[in-house]
Amino acid sequence: MTENPLDLMPELLILGGAVTGLLVGLFTPRPRQQIVAWICAAALVASVMAAAVAALRPDTMAFEAFAVDLLTHATRAAVAVATLLVVVLAARWARGNSREAEVYVLLLLSALGTVALAGAADLLVLVAAYLLASIPTYALAAFAKDGPGTEAGLKYYLMGAFLGVVMLAGVTLLYGLTGGTAYEHVARNLPGSPAAGIAVLLLLAGVFFKAGCVPAHFWVPDVTEGSTRAVAAFVTTVPKIGAFVALLRLASEVFAGSETGWRPLLAIVATATMTLGNLAAFYQDNVRRLLAYSTISQAGYLLVPVAVAGRTDLAEPALLFYVAAYAITNLGAFAVVIAAGTDSLAGYAGLARRSPRLALALVVCLLGLVGTPPTAVFVGKLLVFAAAWDGGLAWLAVVAVLNTVASLFYYLRWIRPLFQHGERSRIPEGGASWIAYLTAALSLVLGIASGLLQAIA
């Protein structure tokens, strides 16, 4: 246990980037506000490097409330990289916006909250992180000030505020039951009573909201469709990383020893999430809604290792690898949407002719989301299935397999038009195209070189 602020260096760097960006943005004339993007990007790069350095040091607990361990290091790296990609994706849209600097600052603040969510080792820090991760995204969702965006923002906010209060009630109840809020303390004193079960349920409600799990998933499709594309890419990717790592930490460090019925609960929520997400995605003609439901189903797979946390050594690598692989692949799919500039499935007809490389990137990303080898998500899925089976929930692995097959259907609905006849004008290459190529390549490299990555971890 230490009280050394340097243990939080990666977080401080992100915070510093956000604050500097905000101040510089205030004093910079509008045409030159792009400098804020560079500041924020630099902060994120520095944060990744700081996280890499921190990973070499032994695990520790900062301020008795923030765990600095493998889970946190991995989240730091994944969140910073993903946010960096979003910053690039958002650049073109933000350029023309009257509040350019704020876009990047809000992205960074939300990313900071996400990392804190994953590192939190105290329920109160968890709540604070929840708010920090959520509030900037409400603003981002409605940033364009148009009808769909405002509706999305409002829905997002109402749901987030409601479930945040529910979560706070859970924290209160747990405090009353155990007399403390530190994870370690709660874990030692958590009784097996029904009250504890209810407290766990209330607490999970908030995290489910961030993770986009059923039944707290209603905001996902609306925000993904209504807000700006880059923001949609962000909210369906980055907060999830933190939410799932927080879930895993809660499961393995707080609930693991207790008999509060949390395992069956998570298994059922996982089943419902993946199945509902898949079924709803089947006949979507808007690719953003399709991706929204796809992210819901992916959240279902991600819950599987959480449900077996503490029972198998595979749960932690499975979740970390899957969440990182998912983040990269999902961002890749959104990058293609941004580069192609169209949301309707029909708009993708002939993409293979208009931009063969973009079409290839999309195919890699979509097949990656299915879990086709040798993409990164395949390795994640493999670990998830193995973890489920090893943890005594083989039936959940079977459910996940059946859902994977079902998901193939709607991803293929998007792949097929690429090779049909359609518009012929070429798509100009921009930042988004390059992000698409990069993420597609990364998804392959992560899958093929997954051994190296795990060796480092």
Add this chain to the structure above:
Amino acid sequence: MLSLVIFLPLLGAALLAVPRLGGRTAVWIWIATSAADLALVTIMWDGYTGGIGYETRLRWIPSVGAGYHVGVDGMSLPLIALTALLFLLCAVYSLKESRRPRSYAALFLFLQTVAQGLFAALDLLLFFVFFDLSIVGMYFVIAGWGHGERGRSALKFFLYTFLGSLALLLGLIGLYLGSHPRTFDMVDLTAAPPDAGGLVLLAIGIGLAVKTPTVPFHTWLPPAHTDAPAAGSAILAGILLKMGAYGFARIAMPMLPGAWQRYAWVVIVAGVVSVLYGALVALAQDNLKRLIAYTSVNHMGYIVLAFGAAGLAAGDARARELAVSGAVTQMVSHGLVTGALFLLAGVLWDRVGSYDIRRLGGIAGTAPRLTAMTVVAAFASLGLPGLSGFIAEFQIFTGVIGTGLVGAVVAAALSVAGILITAALMLRVLQKAFLGPPGELTVSDVRPYETAAVVPLLALSLAIGLAPRWLLDLIEPVSATIVSLVSR
């Protein structure tokens, strides 16, 4: 050396990405790459001395004990050679392909790497990677270059076989979790069979049965074949179906000997049903390609039957070895013969745009060379002595009956009926479409490049039929190993 053989086609495919490459050049690059690969395989065959040859073992995902482990033995080497040959001939056959030849060539080269990698894989995860990628590659071949309801057929193919491959994945995970220490390495798993029982075998069995395909998991096959381009059908039937059968002999039998013995009768029944059902349904087809597709179900049924019989621990060991070596021979033979048949069916489609036997007739008059080749292929398919099908099926039946168990004898007797039906349906095709009075559609004769693509397959089938020793010497030691492993 082996890795070069596996990945050379992929390098060729990468070469095709060069901008502003002409379509014809692309096909020639394809042919050159495949020819080079076949040359390498021939050298490898020549230098193979027994056991696991050309082995490479690298760490890939050490945390789960998965590696890049490849090598060849007497079962995988003939299949790799068959793959190299059939892909080269498909390249030759596609010389005049006019629809996006560059992507077509790249896809086939990709598929060649995938198929050869699968047969060389000695790691379950590596095996699965190639198994799954073969589906992806074939999906694009059917969806992009097929005809008829290609989108629907391709989707059905993908969904169905993907379900199979994920069932297989679950089974492989079961093997992994049952092993001590945990590993995905096939050699280690074969040496020390994991603690896994019927459920794992069920998952693996379903996964491989979909791919093989075995009744009742065969329904994806006829539409996929019918709507695929000729070269795609040839590869699908000639190579991809072998992946399932190969998996049984490579994974299910040696790694789950106890469960395989316990459920051997289930496998035998599945084999017999596939044999009879495939033959009977084929008899009722008027669409030539669907007909060939169903004979594939029939022919793969013999393989399943032989593998089932190999699990009858009470039976005579020598006889079971004979059955297994017959099954492996059948894999090669079926690849050659069905490959040829599908390419010939492709010639028909190219000329008249139809596979309907009722609308054809008297092809012998207008296309004597096409007729001659089809006759040879049809006879090879129905198992006429002197051709490879006979060698394979004769060994299978002798082996199954030789186990000396009443049930096995009954199974073999029922399956022999399959040969009779196949003979009847092949003769029916020859009579209706090739002999007899001229039909509604007139077919012109084969072009030189088409002849060049088909004749080597038939010649090889004849070579195996007349002098099989060179192949059997390679296969028999492996069959003995497999039988001794499954009898543990």
